[in-house]
Amino acid sequence: MSEHMSQASETETTEGTGRIKSVSGPVVKAVDLDARMNDVVYVGDEGLMGEVIEIEGDVTTIQVYEETSGVAPGEPVENTGEPLSVDLGPGMLDAIYDGVQRPLDVLEEKMDSAFLDRGVDAPGIDLEKEWEFTPEVEAGDTVEAGDIVGVVPETVTIDHKVMVPPEYEGGVVESVEEGKFTVDDPVVTLENGEEIAMRQEWPVREQRPTVEKRTPRTPLVSGQRILDGLFPIAKGGTAAIPGPFGSGKTVTQHSLAKFADADIVVYVGCGERGNEMTEVIEDFPELEDPKTGNSLMARTSLIANTSNMPVAARESCVYTGITIAEYYRDMGYDVALMADSTSRWAEAMREISSRLEEMPGEEGYPAYLAARLAEFYERAGYFENLNGTEGSVSAIGAVSPPGGDFSEPVTQNTLRIVKTFWALDADLAERRHFPAINWNESYSLYQDQLDPWFEENVAEDWPDKRQWAVDVLDEEGELQEIVQLVGKDALPEDQQLTLEVARYLREGYLQQNAFIDVDMYCPPEKTYAILSTIQTYNDEAFDALDAGVPIEDITSIDAAPKLNRIATQEDWETFVDELKSDITEQIRSLY
Structure with a gap:
């Protein structure tokens, strides 16, 4: 795309391509651009990826997911006409992405360096790799949106279920293929002409459809006594881990990622320090999955958006993570999503909001902070899927209140939404009491609905x-x-x-x-x-x-x-x- 944009800049602005009016950090204003809200655009001669976040008259405001230094007014802006979407298909596990699902290992190979150039891009999953597809339907069968048509052994631990995309009409199967195929090869063809491949695309800001959201009644067993014993979370539940610097938020989430009895783990490092994400990236491949004895990465997808990466990509990384989690939930898996930390996500929203000159709310955060947090946590839950299976997404978000002040807006708005609160305490951490979870401030609202499970499976009392x-x-x-x-x-x-x-x-x-x-x-x-x-x-x-x-x-x-x-x-x-x-x-x- 960057080469294409360079060619566009050498000639006059092409039809359907706007031009930059002004640049303010990650926020770029463009004119003469035919675009809709949330469309993905490519900005400047280098083709930097961005997303439309405001349209006022002829002026389109874009948040750019890369560093914008050196980008100048007059450079071209090209609209793709599509919202920010992720590639969904085999290959997402044992992968490490940035905030907009670019695979970091692939980009490193392209650059031959750990430092990435601007404008470089790569698909979220390998489009050339062939996967062994085993069909579960036959010619003459009728399939509907969401139905499972076949299975691919994605890792030694997880079988990837290939599904009819949710937006398809479905119908009678005309032909089925078996063998090795790339993710874009059609493996099932319907009589109405629809072709089903292993790869789907889905807009990250849109919740994937389900039949029904149900009350969760099974605990997400964490292996941490204070959590399971006093403040349990359900599979499909929501939890917040607030705490000051050094109290153990990241370590608690690492422990949950390693030991919680979820089928799939999606770990989103949202604006945290680079050394913490390095620890995750180095540790997880070496960790043994307590369930299977294989590498923990075989059921893990990592999204690494560190504090030195562009702020706009931080805003999108939690949506990328929850969309991947929903996709595996649709297969009938229990998914645990770790977001570390939602405070950094909120800070990214605050920065972009201030550059848009929006009316600030409490402590400078945008007025829609509570709504965005609620939209994110509401996508967690225990669901009946379109294909009749049941799956869950458990969302566990760390919160980093400045100075450990739980009265600040991000913590307070999160508390109104989540049903489990694990309050970390700096005093306990200083006394070397770990996990440093304060039992007087923490609570769980799942106890009543989980007690029958514990009574049946552990002890009546x-x-x-x-x-x-x-x-x-x-x-x-x-x-x-x-x-x-x-x-x-x-x-x-x-x-x-x-x-x-x-x-x-x-x-x-x-x-x-x-x-x-x-x-x-x-x-x-x-x-x-x-x-x-x-x-x-x-x-x-x-x-x-x-x-x-x-x-x-x-x-x-x-x-x-x-x-x-x-x-x-x-x-x-x-x-x-x-x-x-x-x-x-x-x-x-x-x-």
């Missing part, structure tokens, strides 16, 4: 155990204020014992060590077992206290410190059974 833990931690929070004033020894013995039990909850249950293989992932059964053991100690200890046993004798039994070691035991089932027995025996021997 799962909700009771969780509520007991929450009550103890709440009481500890109130008692700590008194302790700050008068000291622990001034408290009655029952309150001192509550503080002791809460300490084991914090250290043995809520803390988790990502550097110990047996503790980096904790299945729900183990989460329940740890909590159940601590409650056994609590019940036995209070019985002894009621019987007149001094608190010093109760808290000094040999078995008590072992409560903090359950998580790091290889054979934790046996360890738990023995520990419960030891606790009961040692405490009861005191009276």
